[in-house]
Amino acid sequence: MHDPDVSLTGSLSAGKMASSNSARYRLARSGEKSRRHSSAEGLPVSETQEFRHAPVMAREIVETFAEVPAGHIVDATLGGAGHSVALLDARDDISIIGVDRDEVALAAARQRLGHFGGRAKPRHASFGDLGAVLAGVLPEVGATQVSGALFDLGVSSPQLDGAERGFSYRVEAPLDMRMDRSQTLTAADVVNTYERDELARILREHADERFARRIADAIITARPITTTSQLTATVTAAIPAATRRRGGHPAKRTFQALRIEVNTELEQLPRALEAAIDATCENGRVAVISYHSGEDRIVKDVFRRAETGGCTCRPGLPCGCGATPRVKRVRVPRHPSHAEIQSNPRARSARFRVVEKLAASTASKGQR
Numbered sequence: 001m002h003d004p005d006v007s008l009t010g011s012l013s014a015g016k017m018a019s020s021n022s023a024r025y026r027l028a029r030s031g032e033k034s035r036r037h038s039s040a041e042g043l044p045v046s047e048t049q050e051f052r053h054a055p056v057m058a059r060e061i062v063e064t065f066a067e068v069p070a071g072h073i074v075d076a077t078l079g080g081a082g083h084s085v086a087l088l089d090a091r092d093d094i095s096i097i098g099v100d101r102d103e104v105a106l107a108a109a110r111q112r113l114g115h116f117g118g119r120a121k122p123r124h125a126s127f128g129d130l131g132a133v134l135a136g137v138l139p140e141v142g143a144t145q146v147s148g149a150l151f152d153l154g155v156s157s158p159q160l161d162g163a164e165r166g167f168s169y170r171v172e173a174p175l176d177m178r179m180d181r182s183q184t185l186t187a188a189d190v191v192n193t194y195e196r197d198e199l200a201r202i203l204r205e206h207a208d209e210r211f212a213r214r215i216a217d218a219i220i221t222a223r224p225i226t227t228t229s230q231l232t233a234t235v236t237a238a239i240p241a242a243t244r245r246r247g248g249h250p251a252k253r254t255f256q257a258l259r260i261e262v263n264t265e266l267e268q269l270p271r272a273l274e275a276a277i278d279a280t281c282e283n284g285r286v287a288v289i290s291y292h293s294g295e296d297r298i299v300k301d302v303f304r305r306a307e308t309g310g311c312t313c314r315p316g317l318p319c320g321c322g323a324t325p326r327v328k329r330v331r332v333p334r335h336p337s338h339a340e341i342q343s344n345p346r347a348r349s350a351r352f353r354v355v356e357k358l359a360a361s362t363a364s365k366g367q368r
């Protein structure tokens with residue numbers, strides 16, 4: 001069941017991070033509080049220094065990749081590199097190709113991964129372009145395939161809690177929500193320019209919002225809306241009082257829907273997963289942690305298609321259509337442990353799926 005309280009992220013806020021969590025990280029502080037700029041990225045040092053995010057299901061991720069062939073693993077949502085560090089620490093014979101569309105996350109990841117030298121290659125890109133990214137990086141590292149790929153979807157704690165990012169109804173900020181701040185479309189553009197029907201559609205499709213039409217009407221009446229607090233007040237007033245008292249903050253779903261729209265999150269996912277499966281070698285694995293039902297549905301569909309090879313035959317009958325399965329499903333825990341959810345409430349909605357690439361000879365037998 002979709003949990004609106006934690007649907008925005010799979011991460012742990014810095015303030016709540018359990019000090020005993022071995023996978024946590026903290027970037028070294030220089031002690032200087034002014035907004036200096038890092039020489040590498042031209043980003044405010046204060047943003048990269050404070051980039052703290054507890055990786056969700058880190059133990060399960062390390063176990064998932066424990067026996068894939070030696071080589072390169074794509075971390076398609078590098079974030080603060082928590083998962084990447086755990087993987088690099090766990091195995092000397094793998095290296096990481098890391099992708100993130102957020103320059104602040106990437107700058108933090110570069111610092112965090114620095115001591116691994118050439119074993120970590122962070123790249124600024126959207127995972128929707130994963131095929132092109134790999135076409136560029138693989139020849140550089142002398143490889144033709146990867147040993148696996150990891151997607152830890154959604155936003156990180158620093159994005160969510162950052163004072164200027166506008167992702168959260170809890171933090172007063174301009175309505176921005178861009179993961180990649182070089183893109184032009186912001187949440188303010190969506191809120192202030194989309195037609196009523198379009199607004200209602202994204203609220204329904206991206207966040208299962210029951211009151212999509214009421215909220216869309218209220219937004220249109222309140223325009224222009226430029227800050228998170230204005231939007232929060234508008235949405236809250238649009239939701240019936242009885243509902244407001246139940247089920248978490250009334251603006252959560254609206255913020256989630258806007259974030260997904262601004263960052264075209266659901267559009268990019270199928271082609272990114274296809275590219276990851278294509279690029280993965282025999283016995284390599286593709287693992288996804290998703291945080292809401294829309295994402296999980298896409299992951300399930302793409303994996304199912306790869307598993308059946310797109311077979312169109314009646315279930316239960318031997319395959320006669322010549323479909324070629326490309327992967328098999330790997331049994332893994334579907335959710336974080338109770339203990340992890342206790343120490344990291346934002347992990348509560350995480351859902352985990354993994355597939356393993358089949359040998360070409362196995363695949364051609366047409367298993368279903």
Ligand SMILES: C[S@@+](CC[C@H](N)C(=O)[O-])C[C@H]1O[C@@H](n2cnc3c(N)ncnc32)[C@H](O)[C@@H]1O
Nearest residue numbers: 055077079080081082083100101102126127152
């Ligand atoms: C939940 S965080 C990942 C945290 C990371 N696993 C860690 O351990 O620190 C998700 C990250 O994915 C990035 N991201 C989301 N959508 C993306 C996309 N389409 N392409 C590239 N990066 C994306 C976000 O910028 C964010 O940094």
